[in-house]
Every structure is written in structure tokens, then in C-alpha cells.
Amino acid sequence: MWLLVLPALAINVAIILIPALLTFLAAFSAWDGIGTPSWAGLANFLALIDDPIFWSSLTNNLIWTAIFLTVPVLIALVMAALMLAFPAARTPLQVIYFMPRIFAAAITGRVFQGMIYSPATGILGWLNAHGFALADPLADPDRSLFAVAGVDIWHWWGFLAVVFLAAMRQVSVDQIEAARVDGAGFTALLRHVLLPGIRPTLTLMLILTVIWSFTVFDFIYIITRGGPAYGSEVLSTLAYRHAFFENDVGQAAAAAIVMSLFGLCATFAYLRIQSREEGA
Amino acid sequence: MNIIPSRGGRTIALAVLGIGVFEALLPIALMLLNAFKTAGEITESPLAAPLHWRWENFAHAWQHADLASSLLHSAEVAACTIILVCLTATPCAYVLARRRIRHWRPLSFYFMASVTVPVQLYLFPLYFAFAKLGLVNSVPAVAVIYTAMYSPFSIFLLRTYVLAIPEALEEAAAIDGATPWQIYTRVILPLVRPGLLTVAIIVGLYAWNEFVIAVTFLQNTDTVTAMVKFYTLTGQYSSDWGEMMAAATIIVLPVVAVFIVLQRRFIDGMASGAVKA
Numbered sequence: 114m115w116l117l118v119l120p121a122l123a124i125n126v127a128i129i130l131i132p133a134l135l136t137f138l139a140a141f142s143a144w145d146g147i148g149t150p151s152w153a154g155l156a157n158f159l160a161l162i163d164d165p166i167f168w169s170s171l172t173n174n175l176i177w178t179a180i181f182l183t184v185p186v187l188i189a190l191v192m193a194a195l196m197l198a199f200p201a202a203r204t205p206l207q208v209i210y211f212m213p214r215i216f217a218a219a220i221t222g223r224v225f226q227g228m229i230y231s232p233a234t235g236i237l238g239w240l241n242a243h244g245f246a247l248a249d250p251l252a253d254p255d256r257s258l259f260a261v262a263g264v265d266i267w268h269w270w271g272f273l274a275v276v277f278l279a280a281m282r283q284v285s286v287d288q289i290e291a292a293r294v295d296g297a298g299f300t301a302l303l304r305h306v307l308l309p310g311i312r313p314t315l316t317l318m319l320i321l322t323v324i325w326s327f328t329v330f331d332f333i334y335i336i337t338r339g340g341p342a343y344g345s346e347v348l349s350t351l352a353y354r355h356a357f358f359e360n361d362v363g364q365a366a367a368a369a370i371v372m373s374l375f376g377l378c379a380t381f382a383y384l385r386i387q388s389r390e391e392g393a
Numbered sequence: 394m395n396i397i398p399s400r401g402g403r404t405i406a407l408a409v410l411g412i413g414v415f416e417a418l419l420p421i422a423l424m425l426l427n428a429f430k431t432a433g434e435i436t437e438s439p440l441a442a443p444l445h446w447r448w449e450n451f452a453h454a455w456q457h458a459d460l461a462s463s464l465l466h467s468a469e470v471a472a473c474t475i476i477l478v479c480l481t482a483t484p485c486a487y488v489l490a491r492r493r494i495r496h497w498r499p500l501s502f503y504f505m506a507s508v509t510v511p512v513q514l515y516l517f518p519l520y521f522a523f524a525k526l527g528l529v530n531s532v533p534a535v536a537v538i539y540t541a542m543y544s545p546f547s548i549f550l551l552r553t554y555v556l557a558i559p560e561a562l563e564e565a566a567a568i569d570g571a572t573p574w575q576i577y578t579r580v581i582l583p584l585v586r587p588g589l590l591t592v593a594i595i596v597g598l599y600a601w602n603e604f605v606i607a608v609t610f611l612q613n614t615d616t617v618t619a620m621v622k623f624y625t626l627t628g629q630y631s632s633d634w635g636e637m638m639a640a641a642t643i644i645v646l647p648v649v650a651v652f653i654v655l656q657r658r659f660i661d662g663m664a665s666g667a668v669k670a
Contacts, residue, residue, distance in 0.1 A: 114493040114573065117484035118500065121544050124481060128541035129507050132515035139518060146521040192413055195406045198397045208656050209414050215652050217602035219624045220641045227634045228423040234435045234634050271417055276664045289396060299397055328511035331604045335624060349513050356517045369513040380509040387505050
């Protein structure tokens with residue numbers, strides 16, 4: 114029976130577990146990726162602490178987490194509850210809202226860059242030409258992170274809405290009817306019946322959001338590469354830059370460990386909930 | 394069930410749902426519309442309809458983005474990943490679902506934990522090890538990486554399909570003298586086939602769309618995927634957005650086509666999984 118498990122396990126251990134353990138070693142080494150690594154003690158971590166970009170990246174991860182714990186979740190909750198009210202429109206709406214999720218980050222990123230944010234070819238440029246003075250947010254270090262977050266929210270909220278709708282449909286009709294008879298309006302129904310009804314799903318998605326927010330990479334790297342002036346740099350793009358553009362794998366590994374530690378607490382919570390659910 | 398009874402309430406609700414539709418479709422519509430325009434027309438207005446529908450944008454994009462070969466590489470990576478995931482995740486899902494090994498609990502826990510490990514935690518040693526072994530720019534090597542990334546999700550999805558099979562079937566087969574391997578291939582495999590289809594389309598989508606591994610491991614023209622090719626060709630300072638939107642349209646077309654045909658499977662499968670890709 115172990116033979117049936119072995120292929121999946123062996124691939125996972127070789128690709129994920131062993132390299133992850135090596136990352137821990139690399140974090141305490143001076144290594145350019147090619148030569149022989151040498152022991153460096155805590156030097157990589159101390160260098161991170163001295164690096165203002167590390168702190169701004171960490172802050173950006175925290176901002177990202179705060180945005181994604183609220184904005185897409187609120188949009189998705191409202192949209193899911195509204196879809197619940199229109200059973201006939203539910204299927205086409207789910208397909209449309211879900212659609213952005215199947216678009217690759219590289220495609221979505223470029224469409225937003227060229228067709229929306231660009232001052233020359235995008236809607237923003239068009240608005241500029243028609244009397245609305247709007248600066249390109251991707252060129253502004255203070256706003257680029259939010260502009261990229263906007264792209265990720267586009268790709269994310271519809272998926273969340275579909276997940277929440279699936280959970281809301283499990284909430285008992287009697288409970289909803291009872292609340293209706295008591296005169297509960299839409300917001301009261303959402304807050305006092307639907308929200309408690311989907312709490313397990315909601316908690317799981319919030320925990321996963323925390324994990325993903327500390328590992329976010331694709332949209333930021335594709336759209337701004339962490340710029341301009343490191344304005345949208347997060348820990349994952351910082352680590353990638355150190356490893357592949359500055360040949361400092363030790364430093365990259367240290368940054369990767371820091372970002373993983375933040376996700377770790379959330380991972381524990383996730384594992385507790387999931388293993389209870391899977392009966393494992 | 395009528396959760397919004399008032400007329401006015403329903404009108405507002407429909408308006409909000411409509412805004413959602415508009416917001417979700419706007420970038421897609423912009424991509425499609427501008428794929429048919431000249432660079433000049435796009436600068437004029439990204440919202441206007443083209444004066445003349447330029448199908449030649451697609452031909453130019455096909456050539457400049459070398460789509461004939463890069464789409465083939467994407468398809469190869471996706472196909473190899475689908476095959477590897479189905480071959481390795483299915484037996485594993487069976488054993489874990491039926492608790493056929495004593496250590497099923499820590500093993501499930503391990504696979505679950507590996508889902509939440511960020512790519513950056515294993516990417517750097519993996520890349521430099523692959524570079525030493527000559528595995529950079531190898532399609533099968535990338536498929537193996539994707540298999541590691543996507544099989545835990547597939548295992549948990551297939552597990553639910555195995556659990557839906559009555560255990561009595563296996564017992565009956567065992568009484569008839571079937572070996573465990575025969576039970577797996579003759580009883581379990583045919584019954585989890587719908588699950589395999591779901592896994593195949595979702596894993597195929599992830600592999601087709603994947604960015605960070607592809608951009609790191611597949612760099613030369615013999616192996617580059619359509620996604621990476623598109624990424625490197627385009628950028629903030631690109632000039633011909635019409636052609637680029639045409640390339641984008643070609644690359645997403647197969648995905649959207651499969652999605653429209655198999656929407657229920659996509660939505661249910663992805664909503665059940667905990668993988669953000």
C-alpha cells in the first residue's frame with residue numbers, strides 16, 4: 114500500500130520539503146547560488162534588519178493583508194447574498210463573476226497596465242483627455258501597491274463570491290424565513306443569519322488570505338517588479354531580486370524564511386480546521 | 394426564497410449585480426476590442442470601436458510572439474503535468490481515503506501543510522540544484538515541479554470521490570480473490586473517472602497560467618511557454634498594444650473555451666480546493 118503513496122510523496126519531498134530545508138541552511142550562509150556556500154551565522158538576518166527596503170516590503174505585505182481581508186471579502190459577501198435573492202440569474206452570474214479567475218496573471222496584469230492604467234493607451238489616459246486629471250498610479254511609489262491590489266481584487270472577488278454563495282445555500286431556509294417574518298431587512302439578514310451560517314467557510318478563506326498575502330508575488334512582479342522606487346516591493350519580490358539579480362541567495366533565503374514565518378501562524382490555524390473537516 | 398421582498402430593494406439589488414457584471418467583463422472587453430485596433434486608434438480612445446476590424450493583428454501577434462512554438466510548449470507542460478498528477482495523486486488519494494496505511498494521518502497532514510508553503514521557500518535551492526543537474530529549460534522538469542505543487546489539492550479532491558464509492562464493492566472484489574492492485578485498477582479507477590476529469594482541467598489551467606516557475610525555469614526559445622513569451626514581449630513601454638491584446642486573446646482563448654463548456658466542473662472543483670493560482 115505504501116507503493117501507491119510513494120510516487121506522490123517522493124515528488125513532493127524532492128521538490129518542496131528538501132529544498133525548503135535547504136533554504137533554512139542557505140539563510141545562515143553566504144552563497145551566490147553557484148560557488149560553495151560558507152557559514153555566515155545571522156549575518157543575512159542582520160543585513161535584512163538594516164535594510165529599509167525590507168521594512169517597507171514587510172509593511173507592504175501588512176497593507177496587502179489588510180486590503181484583502183476586507184475589500185474583496187465585503188464585495189463577495191454582498192454579491193453572494195444578492196445572488197441568493199435571484200435564483201434564476203444565479204448560474205450566468207456565477208459564470209461571469211468567476212471568469213476573471215481563469216485569466217492568467219500575466220495576461221490580466223498587462224491588460225490593466227495597457228488598457229486601464231496607462232496614461233497613453235488606457236482608460237485613465239482617456240479620462241485625462243476628457244478633463245479628469247488623474248495621474249498614472251503605477252508611476253507613483255505611494256500608490257503603485259494599491260493599483261496592483263486593484264488588479265488582484267478584480268481577479269479575486271468573483272471567485273470568493275461563488276465560494277460564499279455555495280456556503281450560503283447550505284444555510285437553512287427555515288432560519289432565513291424566520292428572520293424574514295421577524296422583519297429583518299437585507300443587511301440584518303446578511304449580518305445575523307447568513308454570516309454566522311457560513312462562518313466555517315469565511316474563517317477558512319480569511320486564514321488562507323493571510324497566508325497568500327505574505328506570499329503574493331505574480332501580480333506585483335508582472336506589473337511593477339516591486340517599483341517604482343521599491344514602492345510596491347513585498348517580501349517575495351525582494352527575495353526574488355536578491356536571489357536572481359543580486360546573486361545573494363543567502364539574503365533571499367532569509368527573506369523567504371521571514372515571510373514564511375508570518376504565514377506559519379495562519380498555516381497552523383488552517384491545518385487545525387482542515388484536518389477536522391477532512392477527518393484526518 | 395425571497396430575501397429581498399420590496400420592489401425598490403430588488404431594483405437596487407439588480408443594479409448592484411449589474412455593476413458587478415460590468416466590472417468583471419470590462420477588462421476582458423477592452424482586451425477583445427483593442428485586439429482589433431491599430432496602436433494609433435488605441436491611443437485615440439481605448440473605448441471606441443475599431444474603424445476597421447484588423448484581423449491581421451492576430452497574424453502579426455502569432456509571428457512576433459512566436460506563438461506556434463510557445464503555445465506548443467505550454468500545451469506540453471500542461472499535458473505532462475496532468476498525466477503526472479493523475480498517475481501519482483489517484484493511488485495516493487485512494488490509500489488516504491480508505492486509511493490503508495497506518496500513517497495516513499501524518500501523511501494527510503504533510504500534504505495539507507505543503508499546500509501552504511510559499512514558492513519562495515523552496516524556489517532558490519531548487520533552481521540552483523536544477524541548474525547544476527542541467528534541468529533548467531526542461532519541460533518535463535517543470536512538469537515535475539507543477540506536480541509537486543498541484544498534487545496535494547488533487548489528492549484531497551479525488552479523496553472525496555473515493556469516499557463516495559461504497560466500500561462493499563471493494564469487499565466483494567476481495568472475496569472474489571482480487572488483489573489490492575486489481576481492486577485499485579478495476580474497481581476504484583473507473584469510478585473516480587469524473588474526479589480525474591475535474592483534476593485534469595483544473596491542473597491544466599494552473600499549468601497553462603503559471604508564472605513564477607515558468608519564468609524562472611524556462612528561459613530559452615526552445616522551451617519558453619506562451620505566458621512567459623507574452624510577459625517578456627510586453628511591458629509598460631510597449632508600443633503596439635493592439636498586437637499585444639491580440640496575442641493575449643489567442644493565449645486565453647483555449648482556457649475560456651474549456652471554461653464555458655465545463656463551467657460547473659471548473660467552479661465546483663476550484664471552489665473546493667484551497668489553492669490560489
